[in-house]
Amino acid sequence: MTVLAAQELPAHLRASLPPELRGIRRDRVRLLVVDRGAGRVEHRRFDDLLTLLGPGDLLVVNSSRTLPAAVPAVRANGTRVQLRACVRRNDSWDVLSVGIEAPHANLPLTPGETLRAGGAPLGRVVGRRIDIPFLWRIDLAPGTGINTIASLGEPIRYSYVPTPVALDRYQTVYATRPGSAEPPSAGRPFSWELLLALGDRGVGLADVVLHTGLSSYQDDEFDLEHRLYEEWFEVDDEAVAQVARARRVVAVGTTVVRALETAGESGPLRAARGWTDLRISPTTAIRHADAMITGLHEPQASHWELLEAFVDAPLLRRAYDEARERGYLWHEFGDAMLIL
Amino acid sequence: MELRGSVALLTGGSKGLGRATALALAREGAALALCARGPGELERVAADAKELGAEALTVVADLRSERDIERLVVLTLDRFGRVDILMNNASELGPTPLPFLADYVPSAFDDVLRVNLVAPFRLTQSLIGGMLQRGRGVIMNVSSDVSVTGYPGWGAYAVSKAALDGLTRTWAAELEGTGVRIHAVDPGDMDTAMHRAAAPEDDPAGLLDPATSARAFIRVVQDDSLPSGRMRGPDLLAAG
Numbered sequence: 310m311t312v313l314a315a316q317e318l319p320a321h322l323r324a325s326l327p328p329e330l331r332g333i334r335r336d337r338v339r340l341l342v343v344d345r346g347a348g349r350v351e352h353r354r355f356d357d358l359l360t361l362l363g364p365g366d367l368l369v370v371n372s373s374r375t376l377p378a379a380v381p382a383v384r385a386n387g388t389r390v391q392l393r394a395c396v397r398r399n400d401s402w403d404v405l406s407v408g409i410e411a412p413h414a415n416l417p418l419t420p421g422e423t424l425r426a427g428g429a430p431l432g433r434v435v436g437r438r439i440d441i442p443f444l445w446r447i448d449l450a451p452g453t454g455i456n457t458i459a460s461l462g463e464p465i466r467y468s469y470v471p472t473p474v475a476l477d478r479y480q481t482v483y484a485t486r487p488g489s490a491e492p493p494s495a496g497r498p499f500s501w502e503l504l505l506a507l508g509d510r511g512v513g514l515a516d517v518v519l520h521t522g523l524s525s526y527q528d529d530e531f532d533l534e535h536r537l538y539e540e541w542f543e544v545d546d547e548a549v550a551q552v553a554r555a556r557r558v559v560a561v562g563t564t565v566v567r568a569l570e571t572a573g574e575s576g577p578l579r580a581a582r583g584w585t586d587l588r589i590s591p592t593t594a595i596r597h598a599d600a601m602i603t604g605l606h607e608p609q610a611s612h613w614e615l616l617e618a619f620v621d622a623p624l625l626r627r628a629y630d631e632a633r634e635r636g637y638l639w640h641e642f643g644d645a646m647l648i649l
Numbered sequence: 650m651e652l653r654g655s656v657a658l659l660t661g662g663s664k665g666l667g668r669a670t671a672l673a674l675a676r677e678g679a680a681l682a683l684c685a686r687g688p689g690e691l692e693r694v695a696a697d698a699k700e701l702g703a704e705a706l707t708v709v710a711d712l713r714s715e716r717d718i719e720r721l722v723v724l725t726l727d728r729f730g731r732v733d734i735l736m737n738n739a740s741e742l743g744p745t746p747l748p749f750l751a752d753y754v755p756s757a758f759d760d761v762l763r764v765n766l767v768a769p770f771r772l773t774q775s776l777i778g779g780m781l782q783r784g785r786g787v788i789m790n791v792s793s794d795v796s797v798t799g800y801p802g803w804g805a806y807a808v809s810k811a812a813l814d815g816l817t818r819t820w821a822a823e824l825e826g827t828g829v830r831i832h833a834v835d836p837g838d839m840d841t842a843m844h845r846a847a848a849p850e851d852d853p854a855g856l857l858d859p860a861t862s863a864r865a866f867i868r869v870v871q872d873d874s875l876p877s878g879r880m881r882g883p884d885l886l887a888a889g
Binding site: 372374376377455456458459460475476477481482483484485486487488501504505514516 | 715716719720722723724726727730731775776777778779781782827
């Protein structure tokens with residue numbers, strides 16, 4: 310399909326604040342419903358899920374909790390940098406190193422140099438990743454790691470959110486497994502009031518984990534290549550059993566689709582955990598999700614390719630055109646889409 | 650709730666009732682996340698819990714700080730993946746000797762509410778998602794008789810505990826039928842450093858040993874037939 314260039318999205322359609330700070334409850338954002346069977350696009354409100362879903366439906370959410378992954382650090386030469394920690398292992402991070410002020414341009418590090426954060430040694434720069442040269446591997450000093458992120462970090466914020474927003478505004482209400490660099494935001498509109506009411510209607514709730522990485526390397530040209538790197542995922546036995554019992558599996562977010570399709574890559578869905586760099590293309594047969602809730606995002610290829618695995622391109626294009634015409638809001642604090 | 654294999658987060662875990670309940674939970678096979686403002690006594694409690702065979706994580710945190718509350722949540726969930734039992738025990742008494750409200754320092758009033766009321770709200774909100782998802786969890790807010798009776802000098806502490814009771818009531822109504830229980834538990838007057846600071850004239854012989862009060866909290870966790878809401882520790886113990 311014709312992919313819209315990012316700059317074609319008017320600025321006023323980029324949600325710059327969470328809905329609660331725009332006077333709207335989180336569960337009352339707009340919901341664009343794409344009914345594949347009927348070839349129809351409808352315009353509803355998010356809490357209309359109470360009538361759109363019913364007994365036997367299973368919502369599968371990503372319970373990953375967003376970390377304040379932008380950590381201020383100081384280089385060996387005294388320069389201040391912001392490190393965006395994305396791939397986190399026990400004793401090392403892969404980070405994007407950018408300037409501390411907008412537009413947060415890449416600031417290359419030097420292999421061998423020691424970085425400090427919060428007045429203490431953070432770790433030693435090992436070198437660049439070969440596949441994604443904007444990412445630097447750091448061997449962490451003892452006692453750093455997630456405690457440093459929690460102590461010093463701020464949420465990663467892009468230019469369409471001009472003022473800092475508190476970390477708790479980024480979280481979904483079911484975020485329980487710390488690890489995402491950016492919010493898995495498709496489920497952000499859910500409130501517990503809505504989830505419990507859906508439960509009363511016989512809609513099940515299962516959770517998987519996929520800790521998201523970065524959506525931008527702060528380099529327009531490289532970003533267009535949409536390279537995926539490994540992200541940590543977990544699908545447990547209980548989720549597998551719930552999916553097996555469900556009449557219809559509604560994946561909440563592309564991260565959930567990727568976790569399920571990775572865990573069930575070779576056939577039946579199985580409990581699995583590990584790293585995934587699974588790329589879902591328009592020709593991928595989605596085996597473990599029947600419907601999907603997602604946000605509206607810039608037409609990055611990886612996001613659109615995955616949507617096209619669900620929806621034929623002309624219907625998807627019509628849905629997005631209508632969303633634009635009706636002033637739907639994009640990005641993590643914006644409106645939502647349900648693909649049935 | 651079965652304690653063996655469960656994960657409990659206790660604030661104010663380094664002394665008094667927090668320490669006693671932590672060790673009682675450890676004896677029953679629960680894993681512990683403990684927080685306090687200073688490391689010394691906290692590490693000793695963790696060492697004692699480990700001797701009893703429990704896993705124990707310690708986090709030095711100041712509950713007046715939103716960042717510290719989130720850091721406590723993140724470190725706990727990163728270590729254990731979930732929390733089944735939350736005991737909001739940390740309490741700030743306020744200035745001593747206890748001043749009349751007319752003489753209360755406003756910034757001290759604010760600190761008391763932050764630790765005794767806002768922190769329990771934030772911690773509960775951050776951890777309840779996992780409990781609701783599993784349909785299983787117990788939250789215990791440590792209350793006091795000053796929440797229902799006015800005594801001179803108890804100022805912000807009394808206000809914070811009355812509000813904590815109110816928070817518990819509203820949450821109890823919202824959690825009905827979810828499998829998650831929330832309780833405000835008045836442990837009774839205990840022989841603790843806080844009580845000595847508040848009422849140095851009281852005879853310790855007439856006060857409860859925190860280890861005795863801790864038994865009431867263990868009972869609250871274990872007895873799934875208890876309805877959410879406010880209760881008194883001595884009543885629970887008397888009922889066996």
